Amino acid sequence: MLLVLATSSLxxxxxLVPLAVLVGDVAHDRAISSASLEARTLSVVATGDEAALRSAVQRINTGEQFPVTVFRPDGAELGAAAERSPAVQLARSTSRTLSAELPDGGIEVLTSVGASEGTTVIRVYVSQxxxxxxxxxxxxxxxxxxxALLALSMLVAERLGRSLVGSIGELAVTSRRLAGGDLTAQARPNGPAxxxxxxxxxxxxxxxITELLVAERERVADLSHRVRTPLTALKLDAESVRDPQDRERLETSIAALERAVTQTINEAREPAGEGGACDATRVVRERVEFWSVLAEDQERPFSALLPDGPLxxxxxxAELAPAVDALLGNVFAHTPEGTAFxxxxxxxxxxxxxxxVRDEGPGLPRSAAQRGRSGAGSSGLGLDIxxxxxxSSGGSWATDSPGGARITLRLGPPDGAAAG
Known part of the structure; x- marks a missing residue:
């Protein structure tokens, strides 16, 4: 619109400026032409009888728009009073029609008429x-x-600009929806080509993107489904263990693994959605109790500081529990037995x-913070989980190694919860 405004204004x-100047010039020339015509008309009468000249001058000054003054050769003046300017003397000496500007902004048109007794000058005054x-x-x-033309051009520019910017705005809205995970967003093809x-x-x-995500989820689900075969073999092996305590421990671990595989298959085949909410105190306490059995077997001193109430x-x-398991599993996988955490x-x-989660082990390698990399020969996906x-909770994470490994997760509050 600014571009159209500038162009239209130029x-x-x-x-309009040349046209306005032309209008002024036309009005000026029209007035001078009318005064010249009046002077030439009176010049015809000036060669005749003195009484006829006086009558004509009186009639013109009474009805016409331009005052007339006649300077006779003997010095007499007829009509409107006027000063004998240098232009009057020039017109008398040159015997031709001319015009001269006056101090008040008007113009006097002078016509000379020669006769045997001398030259008569007819003066017609044109005011500003x-x-x-x-x-x-x-x-x-x-x-x-x-x-009006400027307003019309701005209206047309506004209509054209709105159609163009509106189409781009719809594209921006669709892009933001796609960036937010709404893959059902569709842009309407309208506007310029x-x-x-x-x-x-x-x-x-x-x-x-939808096709790739579906293929990826199916691939993950298929991979998880393949794990069921070795799980079935593990079940059979666990049933053959004679020690009741060992058999129960193995069956519990296998059941937990089977639930995790089933959950992975279900989540992989469902579109990604909101994470929901849970009580972090309860989830962390359950996972700590689960890993405490293995910690006692490996003689690992550990401490757990948890709130008394829900958090x-x-x-x-389903997302928090695997994350806690990944952090605690790294402690057991990458530190020697007996290492405290x-x-x-x-x-x-x-x-x-x-x-x-903090341990007193050798610490984290530099590559531990990078997805899919680990310095201990593992996949490195535990920290990524x-x-x-x-x-996904709206929080953040951090790792450092102050005489061991320390991993900090900041979990965001539920939607609508007030900040503490």
């Missing part, structure tokens, strides 16, 4: 108001016309919770 100025008669009204009309092409490409991209966080139990869960000042759990 065009209108280039058109008569020179600009109708000019200001014409300028006002031109200005109003220019403003280029924007329609972008909208169609964006819709194709959303469809392709709600914006993550489901601690688990601490506290309320975050801004709402949510802070989970910290914890990281994704913290970020």
């Amino acid at each position: 065009v209108l100025v280039a058109f 108001e008569q020179l600009t008669a109708g000019v200001y009204r014409a300028w006002i009309i031109l200005a109003l016309l220019g403003l 280029e924007i329609e092409a972008v909208a169609a490409t964006l819709n194709t991209l959303a469809a392709r 709600l966080v914006r993550i489901s139990e 601690s688990v601490r869960l506290t309320a975050d000042a801004g709402g949510g919770a802070v989970l910290q 914890a990281r994704r759990a913290a970020e």
Whole structure:
């Protein structure tokens, strides 16, 4: 719209200013021509009888718009009183029609008429108001016309701009929905051809992302389903164990593993959604109790500092439990037996919770913070599970090695919960 405003203004100025000047020139020339015609008409009478000349001058000064003065050769003046200017003397000596500007802004048109007794000069006075008669009204009309054309151009520009910007705004809204995980968002192909092409490409991209996610979920579900075969073999092996305590322990672990595999298959085949909410205190306490049995077998000193009451966080139990298992599993997998560790869960000042797992082992390698990498020969996805759990809750995570390994997860508060 600013571009159209600037362009239209330049065009209108280039058109209206010369036109306004032309209107002024036409009005000026029209007044001078009328005065010259009046002077020439009177010059015909000036060659005749003196009484006829006086009558004609009186009639003109009474009814015409331009005052007339006649300077006779003997020095007499007929008609309106006027000063004998240098232009009058020039007209008498040159015997021709001429015009001269006056100090008050008017113009006097002079015509000389020669006779046997001398030269008579006829003076017709044109005032400044008569020179600009109708000019200001014409300028006002031109200005109003220019403003109307400018307003019309801005209206057209606004309509065109709205159609263009509206289409781009719809693309931006669709892009934000896709970025937020809503893969059902579709852009409407409207507007110029280029924007329609972008909208169609964006819709194709959303469809392709959906296809890739479906294929990835099916691949994960298929991989998890293949684990059922060795799980069945483990069940059979566990049933053959004679020691009741060992058999019960193995069957409990196998059942937990089977539940995890089933949950993975179900989650992989479902579209990603909101994580929900859970009581972090209960989940962490259950996982600590589960790993405490193995800690006692390996003679690992450990401590758990947990709140007495519930601590709600914006993550489901199905996501938080694997994250806690991943952190505690890393302690048992990457530190020697007998290495102490601690688990601490506290309320975050801004709402949510802070989970910290610390051990007194050799510490974390530099590559431990990178997804899918580990310095101990593992897949490195354990820390990534914890990281994704913290970020999906709206929180963050951090790792450091102050004489061991310390991993901190900040879990966000549930939607609608007030900050503490």
